[in-house]
Amino acid sequence: MLETGFNSNQQDAFTILCENFWVLREKDPKNYQLIRENERTLKYYISDKLGFSLIVQKDFIKMEKVPVNPKRWMGIMDFQTPRDYVLFTCGLAFLETHAVDAQFLLSEMASEIEELYPGLYPLDWTNYQHRQSLVRVLKKLVELDCIKEIDSYTGGLEEFSHSQEQEVLYQATIYSRYFMRNHSRSLKECQTVEDILLMDWESNQEDLRRKRVYRKLLLEPAVYRENEEDQDFDYIRRYRNRVREDIEEHTPFEMEVTKNTAMLTLPEQKQQYQSFPDRKALSNMTLHIQAHVNHNQDSFEPNPFGEVRLTRAQFEQLIEQVRTDYQDGWSIEYREKSGLKKIADDVLHHMRDWAFVRVEEETGLIVFLPAIARMIGKYPSDFENGG
Numbered sequence: 001m002l003e004t005g006f007n008s009n010q011q012d013a014f015t016i017l018c019e020n021f022w023v024l025r026e027k028d029p030k031n032y033q034l035i036r037e038n039e040r041t042l043k044y045y046i047s048d049k050l051g052f053s054l055i056v057q058k059d060f061i062k063m064e065k066v067p068v069n070p071k072r073w074m075g076i077m078d079f080q081t082p083r084d085y086v087l088f089t090c091g092l093a094f095l096e097t098h099a100v101d102a103q104f105l106l107s108e109m110a111s112e113i114e115e116l117y118p119g120l121y122p123l124d125w126t127n128y129q130h131r132q133s134l135v136r137v138l139k140k141l142v143e144l145d146c147i148k149e150i151d152s153y154t155g156g157l158e159e160f161s162h163s164q165e166q167e168v169l170y171q172a173t174i175y176s177r178y179f180m181r182n183h184s185r186s187l188k189e190c191q192t193v194e195d196i197l198l199m200d201w202e203s204n205q206e207d208l209r210r211k212r213v214y215r216k217l218l219l220e221p222a223v224y225r226e227n228e229e230d231q232d233f234d235y236i237r238r239y240r241n242r243v244r245e246d247i248e249e250h251t252p253f254e255m256e257v258t259k260n261t262a263m264l265t266l267p268e269q270k271q272q273y274q275s276f277p278d279r280k281a282l283s284n285m286t287l288h289i290q291a292h293v294n295h296n297q298d299s300f301e302p303n304p305f306g307e308v309r310l311t312r313a314q315f316e317q318l319i320e321q322v323r324t325d326y327q328d329g330w331s332i333e334y335r336e337k338s339g340l341k342k343i344a345d346d347v348l349h350h351m352r353d354w355a356f357v358r359v360e361e362e363t364g365l366i367v368f369l370p371a372i373a374r375m376i377g378k379y380p381s382d383f384e385n386g387g
Contacts, residue, residue: 005249006045010038014250015272017042017054018218022062024145024175035061045250050218051204051211059174064181066200068215068232070193073353078136083119087137090116095146095176103150106160106168110134125164135161138168146176209235217247217255221276221355222263222371225305236262260306261370277377281331282350287377288326289318289347290356294373306370315366316344 006014013035016023025032035042036056043054046063055062067074079085090113097112098104113134114123123130135157141147149157150169160166183199190196201208213235216223225233236243236257244255253264266275277283293300293308300308310318320340327335334343348366351357356372359365 006041006251009034010041011251013038013042014045015252017046017061017063018065019272019274021144022060022175022178024060025058027145032061048207049211049214049246051200051207051215055178057178060178062178065219066181066197066215067219068197068212069220070197071220071353071355074219076140078140080136081133083130083133084136086117086119087113087133088140091137091141092146092176092179095172098172100172100174100177103169103171106138106157106166106170109138109170110164128161131161131164138170141176144175144179145173146179147172213243217243217262217264218251222261222369224355224369224371225260227305233262256374258370261374263371263374276354277375280350281334282346284377285322285326285330285334285343285347286351286354286356287375288322289351290372290375291377292318292322292325293368300368302370306373308368309360309365310368311365312344315348316340319344319347 013031016031016035023032023035039054039056043056046052046054052066053064055064076085076088079088091109093116094109094112110125114125117123125131125134138147138157142149148171150171152166152168156166157168160168183196184202185199187196190199204211209231213223213232216232217236223233223236240255240257240262244257247253247255247264251264252266252270254267256263256265266273269275277287302308323330323334323340323343334346338346348357348359351372352359356369358367358369360367
């Protein structure tokens with residue numbers, strides 16, 4: 001097939017696939033039809049450049065996105081504990097035993113999940129934390145359209161947090177059968193996450209390096225040169241013009257490449273993309289930190305890979321200084337109510353999710369990454385007290 005760039009409809013369709021877990025025909029018929037009309041072109045590009053599968057069914061369409069390196073923000077951000085994920089998979093196993101459109105009560109599901117639960121210690125629905133986990137799981141299953149809430153009898157799901165006697169009627173949907181990916185071998189053969197990821201590459205060996213690079217560029221906020229022998233980053237630098245041209249012909253992104261960083265940027269903010277900065281207070285605070293680092297470069301000496309290492313105490317001192325300089329424009333929560341530790345924790349999580357920092361597991365050091373130097377935020381000259 002002669003490769004050319006996407007037209008506007010194909011680019012929109014590709015955007016929809018990238019930004020959504022799946023597209024349901026019943027809920028989003030317009031976008032479902034848009035993808036179907038461009039299915040052949042999309043499938044070729046997605047397979048050739050990313051090595052992903054485009055699954056097209058009469059009820060839904062799904063591009064199975066498999067990262068090179070799983071990140072914290074790639075998980076289900078509403079979940080708070082490993083137990084949430086275990087209960088979620090138990091919930092999917094429960095749904096496998098029920099016919100499509102079959103109805104069941106919350107208590108029935110809770111009872112069966114209790115039997116399926118593989119934890120060292122059993123579930124106890126009189127335990128508030130266990131009930132909260134199940135509430136988060138059920139909310140996510142409803143949000144993903146794996147189940148539908150039909151009726152609440154005594155108070156609904158929220159009340160289940162306070163009493164296990166609450167009851168809700170649910171209905172299974174066709175989509176629950178397709179949430180989990182199919183693998184070439186049994187997951188029982190895998191001991192680590194890396195083993196699971198390797199299965200995806202076993203039947204995907206052609207142009208392996210290129211597919212790794214495209215996955216990183218499209219799924220991660222920034223791609224960094226991790227060491228002198230980093231072959232993925234070497235590929236980006238060696239073929240930067242070809243990759244840049246391809247990206248720009250098929251997406252609204254532009255590609256920036258520096259000594260230690262490669263990233264895709266949007267010339268104009270687009271509503272359908274999750275991008276930095278957004279309208280959240282933490283994004284503004286992150287921009288202020290970036291401005292402080294840029295204005296005080298002598299105090300932040302980077303290593304050859306553009307990284308700056310700080311202790312937790314140094315990071316909190318930095319946050320305190322930035323709060324002193326910029327807090328007039330911060331949200332009330334962070335300007336008046338929050339202690340320094342909470343602010344530092346919240347900012348650290350936000351910066352880590354956007355690949356501005358990472359935390360070394362062995363030392364606990366906070367590592368500022370090169371992308372932190374790519375942007376800053378400051379108030380206009382006439383700014384006064386948040387106005």
